[in-house]
Amino acid sequence: xxxxxxxxxxxxxxxxxxxxxxxxxxxxxxxxxxxxxxxxxxxxxxxxxxxxxxxxxxxxxxxxxxxxxxxxxxxxxxxxxxxxxxxxxxxxxxxxxxxxxxxxxxxxxxxxxxxxxxxxxxxxxxxxxxxxxxxxxxxxx
Amino acid sequence: xxxxxxxxxxxxxxxxxxxxxxxxxxxxxxxxxxxxxxxxxxxxxxxxxxxxxxxxxxxxxxxxxxxxxxxxxxxxxxxxxxxxxxxxxxxxxxxxxxxxxxxxxxxxxxxxxxxxxxxxxxxxxxxxxxxxxxxxxxxxx
Numbered sequence: 469x470x471x472x473x474x475x476x477x478x479x480x481x482x483x484x485x486x487x488x489x490x491x492x493x494x495x496x497x498x499x500x501x502x503x504x505x506x507x508x509x510x511x512x513x514x515x516x517x518x519x520x521x522x523x524x525x526x527x528x529x530x531x532x533x534x535x536x537x538x539x540x541x542x543x544x545x546x547x548x549x550x551x552x553x554x555x556x557x558x559x560x561x562x563x564x565x566x567x568x569x570x571x572x573x574x575x576x577x578x579x580x581x582x583x584x585x586x587x588x589x590x591x592x593x594x595x596x597x598x599x600x601x602x603x604x605x606x607x608x609x
Numbered sequence: 610x611x612x613x614x615x616x617x618x619x620x621x622x623x624x625x626x627x628x629x630x631x632x633x634x635x636x637x638x639x640x641x642x643x644x645x646x647x648x649x650x651x652x653x654x655x656x657x658x659x660x661x662x663x664x665x666x667x668x669x670x671x672x673x674x675x676x677x678x679x680x681x682x683x684x685x686x687x688x689x690x691x692x693x694x695x696x697x698x699x700x701x702x703x704x705x706x707x708x709x710x711x712x713x714x715x716x717x718x719x720x721x722x723x724x725x726x727x728x729x730x731x732x733x734x735x736x737x738x739x740x741x742x743x744x745x746x747x748x749x750x
Binding site for chain 1: 634637641649650651656658662666670676678683684686687689690691
């Protein structure tokens with residue numbers, strides 16, 4: 469029994485997921501604040517954010533997770549929406565001007581379930597978020 | 610006036626909040642996160658993280674987030690596809706709360722389902738925030 473992604477590609481431990489790469493700007497972060505309703509000034513007010521431990525504006529953690537979720541949707545389709553799990557630890561903030569790359573690879577693919585290690589990094593290679601995503605996948609003989 | 614998040618005890622239940630996944634809101638969310646994958650699925654499906662973002666917004670609307678609060682980690686389980694136009698309900702409670710070295714560490718459990726209590730998403734947000742400054746003791750004779 470093997471597991472497959474949405475395109476029918478056989479998934480084996482070590483298989484890479486197609487990454488999602490986004491350029492972060494203050495405009496995009498503010499746009500997300502408007503859409504999500506999370507108007508914490510840490511994300512939108514440069515003067516306020518400069519006085520915090522972060523020293524400047526940072527992106528919402530949930531925006532970074534949206535990039536990981538897009539990667540999982542692209543790989544696994546509707547299975548991600550109806551049986552996906554995500555467990556993430558934020559490691560460092562993403563900031564305006566960063567290029568954020570969401571990536572992942574398969575850890576296990578058996579028994580109708582695929583488990584992936586996932587992460588987001590910026591253009592300097594700094595880890596922003598790490599964790600595991602799992603999804604119920606259809607097996608194929 | 611919503612209560613301050615840092616003052617909420619373990620076991621506190623947030624008031625159930627409706628989540629209206631209107632076409633307009635979902636379109637705004639998809640644009641904000643630049644999700645290019647959801648459009649490749651059946652029409653009318655909502656990105657998994659959109660439901661999570663709305664559920665977190667419900668918490669932010671019902672408890673005041675202190676300046677300096679940090680989103681440390683997130684666990685999510687997507688239990689069924691959600692469609693544009695659905696009305697869901699978010700329920701949340703303070704599942705854990707501890708204090709260490711001037712910081713509060715709080716775990717907030719999220720449960721999202723429809724009016725017939727059919728679950729759509731569950732999760733836990735881990736947040737940390739500074740302990741409130743101790744109030745000066747009143748001088749007594």
